[in-house]
Amino acid sequence: MELDPILLSRLQFAWVIAWHILLPAFTIGLASYIALLEALNLATGREVYFRLSTFWTRIFAISFGMGVVSGIVMPFQLGTNWSRFSDATANVLSPLFAYEGLTAFFLEAAFLGVLLFGRGLVPRWAHLVAALMVAGGTLFSAFWILSANSWMQTPAGYEIIDGRFFPQDWLKIIFNPSFPYRLAHTVVAFYITTGFVVIGVGAWYLRRGRFVEEGRSMLSMTLWLLTILVPLQVFLGDAHGLNSVRYQPAKIAAVEARWDSLSAAPLTLFAVPDEKTESNRYALDVPYLGSLILTHDVHGNVRGLKEWPVGERPPVAIPFYAFRVMVGIGLLMLALVVASWWVRASRRLYSSVWFLRCCEFSMPFGFIAVLAGWTVTEVGRQPWTVYGVMRTADSVSPSLTGQNVLISLIAYGVVYLIIFPVGVALMARLVRIGPLAAGMEPDPVEGGRPDLPVRALPTAEPQVLP
Amino acid sequence: MSVPMLDFVPIWTVILGFGVFLYVLLDGFDLGVGILYGFTLNRVSRNLVMNSIAPIWDGNETWLVLGGVGLFAAFPLAFAIIMPAVYFPLLGMLLALAFRGVAFEFRYRDAPHRTFWDYAFCLGSALATFAQGIVLGAFIQGFDVAGRDFAGTSFDCFTPFSLLTGVSLLFGYSLLGAGWLVLKTQGELQEWARRLGRWSFLGVILAIGLVSLFTPLLELEIAFRWFRFPNILYLSPIPILTLLVAIWEWRSLNNRSEIGPFVGAIGLFLLSYLGIAISLWPMIVPYKFTLWEAAASPNTQAFMLVGALFLMPVILMYTGWSYWVFRGKVRADIGYHSSD
DSSP, X not given: OOOOHHHHHHHHHHHXXXXXXXXXXXXXXXXXXXXXXXXXXXXXXXXXXXHHHHXXXXXXXXXXXXXXXXXXXXXXHHHHHOHHHHHHHHHHHHHHHHHHHHHIIIIIIHHHHHHHHOTTTSOHHHHHHHHHHHHXXXXXXXXXXXXHHHXXXXXXXXXXXXXXXXXXXXXXXXXXXXXXXXXXXXXXXXHHHHHHHHHHHHHHHHHHTSSHHHHHHHHHHHXXXXXXXXXXXXXXXXXXXXXXXXXXXXXXXXXXXXXXXXXXXXXXXXXXXXXXXXXXXEEEEETTHHHHHHXXXXXXXXXXXXXXXXXXXXXXXXXXXXXXXXXXXXXXXXHHHHHXXXXXXXXXXXXXXXXXXXXXXXXTHHXXXXXXXXXXXXXXXXXXXXXXXXEGGGTXXXXXXXXXXXXXXXXXXXXXXXXHHHHHHHHHHHHHHOOOOTTTSOOTTSSOGGGHHHHHSOOOSOOOXX | OOSOOOOOHHHHHHHHHHHHHHHHHHHHHHHHHHHHHTTOOSHHHHHHXXXXXXXXXXXXXXXXXXXXXXXXXXXXXXXXXXXXXXXXXXXXXHHHHHHXXXXXXXXXXXXXXXXXXXXXXXXXXXXXXXXXXXXXHHHHHOOOEETTEEOSOTTTTOOHHHHHHHHHHHHHHHHHHHHHHHHHOOHHHHHHHHHHHHHHHHHHHHHHHHHHHHHHHHXXXXXXXXXXXXXXXXXXXXXXXXXXXXXXXXXXXXXXXXXXXXXXXXXXXXXXXXXXXXXXXXXXXXXXXEHHHHOOOHHHHHHHHHHHHHHHHHHHHHHHHHHHHTOSOOOTTGGGTTTO
């Protein structure tokens, strides 16, 4: 089989960014949660918030470190594998990446040090400020990187000279048509992802009768938050969908596996889309619902894939299934939130075993939904890197052979499969140890990083590292 | 375009040149410490060696992101040609840095696998350094370019010259690392650092000599630039200063000087950096595209300058501040503040 450098480069990009996206999906929400805990501690003086904040900050440190390590890889991917894309789009996109780097650097890195090591060195209000700055920094990073991502989906504010993009209006570039929707939908998704991790951990403690006060606080507070965020996300997802109908109709047609343009289109709940015959097999349709969702009108016109030549259609099966995974998870989340109202009303929120088990089971939900949603939007963008203007096939580095990229893909595969599971295991270990009372144990995160390895390792038995 | 046709290229050249040099110095010494870590004699000294860079290494590494994104932003054509040309060295560097980076966290949180992460730390540091040296060598040698694309193969960057610069950088970073350790440690460990520093120094001197000898042979223009009259007069301070700094560095490694070895190593790096810059000026894709030809549009460079001029000083200030906070010698007993 001929090795295709384009396909392999896409797989490589998908692989490194899929792992990377899991970390901001968790840390962005976690940074805000930590800031909230610090604020609550300062406002109420309750020690449980302090213990929770310290506990989650430790976990934050590991995931943030892994985010940095996997994030360094990303800008280099653009150069090594997508050099033509870089050359063509740099004038427009590079400042957005640069601002992402600078603000991340500025707010996150600067104040993360205080957050991690400064507990004993600065007053509590200053610690709160540091937590707020870190949370703000993560949100700024999301702002810039999603702006760049959105510009690739809905380019605006540019002109093309000699096949390259040049900026005309920075405001139009940054606030391109899909950006506000994507930003809102993504950030809320990240908050929800963190929320489900927090209730999972809280439920696990409650079911084992350990750290009960912390477990209750995590479960109760976070479920109130999710009560607002999950329904909000349904609304934001709908708005984002309508935006895509307007600017990326071919993507929506693929998501819905809609081949023919129809008014009063049905919603295809499930099917096996067949790109060769341009039809769906085993389709399970609900009449009128497709038009109702996509146009908010039962007789609205929905455009089908056949409106576009074959070479301008995205793949159908991947966005179609990924979208159903995302929505399916969203519905499960909604069900859990509704169930939480019921157990809370009957005063069994902290004791209902089946509910606590459901909470534990739902821990990975957010991550799965984020990956599925990201797959929908990025695969649905194909065959373009800059939607409707620059093709993926014209974006790859011309010097790369399939064999080159296969080697690097395998290398990234092996290394990530070592690093990420170990990182997750370490975070799981911190969860098993649990939040300890302040002052009970010297906080390994506190009091200066240089001390850590010394304390954690036995200092006897000299041993030669060959 | 609404922006006046101001020439931002010199400004961005200075910013990027400064950023890359700062990266080389900062991550250079902590990568060097990582290489020397492989030669430590016992667990106590391993802990101390690691502690000497633990609070600052991640800040150092983030300059790499700014360097990469900075090149993309200010000189995108250079980014688009150079990155694919050094495909495999970059792959090696990124994976080695990833391994090394997580080794910091995993080494002491994952006690049962300590030995594995010890190796990961040392070998990761060495591989990342070697890969950066190959990138440097390939850069000095120049690239095969057609139109706006790199036209060679992904293996072109591996040449005898780039392997030489790879090994050179291993010695160079080791010297920086040894200088840092002399500054941060005392007693036996400091003696050990001085000893390794002396070996690294001999390697560095040999490397500077060989690279200086081979570089003018690569491109006639470089030879002309250095040896033609009257250039040879203007440029002679560089080799002469290098010789003087080298002598001073050797003496610092042998006498009681605490800060001398580190400062001397920085001096040698600065002079080598200047030497390369003089050889290649004004090329950013050597022998093919100048800084001006590879620059982003003035509008782009102007938009980024606003943020850079505001945020760079802040970043520099807190970088300096964090070095100040963690100043002084690392000691084995500091960690026991609450249990002793």
